[in-house]
Amino acid sequence: MFAARTAVRVVAPAGARSFSSTPTQMATLRELESRIKSVGNIGKITKSMKMVAASRLARAQNSMRLAKAYGQANNAVFEQSEAAKSEAKVEKILYIAVSSDRGLCGGIHSSIAKATKRDIETGEGAGKEVTIVALGEKPKQQLARGTHSHEMALSFSQIGKAVPTFADALAIADKIESEHLEFDKIKIVYNKFLTVISYEAAFIEIYSNKALSLSPAFSAYEVESDELGGDLSSFAMANAIYAGLVEGFAAEISARRNAMENASKNAEEMIAKLRMQFNRMRQAAITNELVDIITGASAL
Secondary structure, three states: OOOOOOOOOOOOOOOOOOOOOOHHHHHHHHHHHHHHHHHHHHHHHHHHHHHHHHHHHHHHHHHHHHHHHHHHHHHHHHHHOOHHHOOOOOOEEEEEEEOOOOOOOOOHHHHHHHHHHHHHHHOOOOOOEEEEEEEOHHHHHHHOOHHHHHHEEEEEOOOOOOOOOHHHHHHHHHHHHHOOOOOOEEEEEEEEEEEOOEEEEEEEEEEOHHHHHOOOOHHHHOOOOHHHHHHHHHHHHHHHHHHHHHHHHHHHHHHHHHHHHHHHHHHHHHHHHHHHHHHHHHHHHHHHHHHHHHHHHHHO
C-alpha cells in the first residue's frame, strides 16, 4: 500500500511582493509599438514630400528669375514717370493678396494676411476705402475672418498647383477689370523670396490711369490718348500679378521643403524617444518576470 501523497503548495514568504507583468504594462507596450510605427509612416511621407518640393524648387527659382523682369519693367515706368508724386489723391486702394490653396508650408499664408491687415489698419490703407482680392483659398479664409470680411470683393482658387504663367496672370487681371472695381492705386501683397530658408511679405504698387496722367514726368512718354494710358495701367497690373505669383510660388515651395525637413527631423526625434521608453518598459517587464521566478523558486 502506498501512502497518500501530500499535495505540495508553494507559499510565498510573508511580505513578499509579486513582480509579474500586468495586463496594463503589456497594453502600454503594444500602444508604444503602434505609435512608433505610426510616427515612422508619417516620417516617410514627410521625407517624400520634402524630396518632391526640393525637385520643384529649382524650376520655381528659374521661373522666378525670368518673371522678375516683368516686375522691373513696371518699376521703371512708375519711377521714371514719378507716379508716386502724382497730384491725384489716393482715396481708394485695391489690395491683391497673392498666395495659394495649399498648406503644409509654414507661415506663408499668414504672412500675406498679416501684412495686408497691417497695411489696411495702420498703414496706407488706414482711413481709406479698401477693396480686397484674394488669389488662393488660404488668404481668402484668413482675410475673410473678422473686420475685413465685407472688403473681400473677389477671390480666385486653383492657385499654386503648378508654376504660374503669364497667361494665368493675364486671366486674373482681365477678371478683376471686368468687375469694374474702383481704385486709385493697387497694392499687390506677395511673399518675396530672400533665400531658400527665408522670405518676407512685400508690396508691388500699381497706379491708376488717372494717377499716371497726373504724374510730373509722364508727359515724357508722349502718350497719344487716354486709352493708351489705360492699356499701360492694365498691362502693368498683369505684369505685377505675374511677378508676385511666380516669386510667391518659389517662396512657398521653399517653405514647404523646409517644413517637411523639420517635420522629418521631429519624427526621427520622437521615434528615438518612444523607442527608449519602449525599451525601458520592456526591460522592466523582463526584470519583473525574472524577480517573480527567482522569488517563487526560493519559496520551494
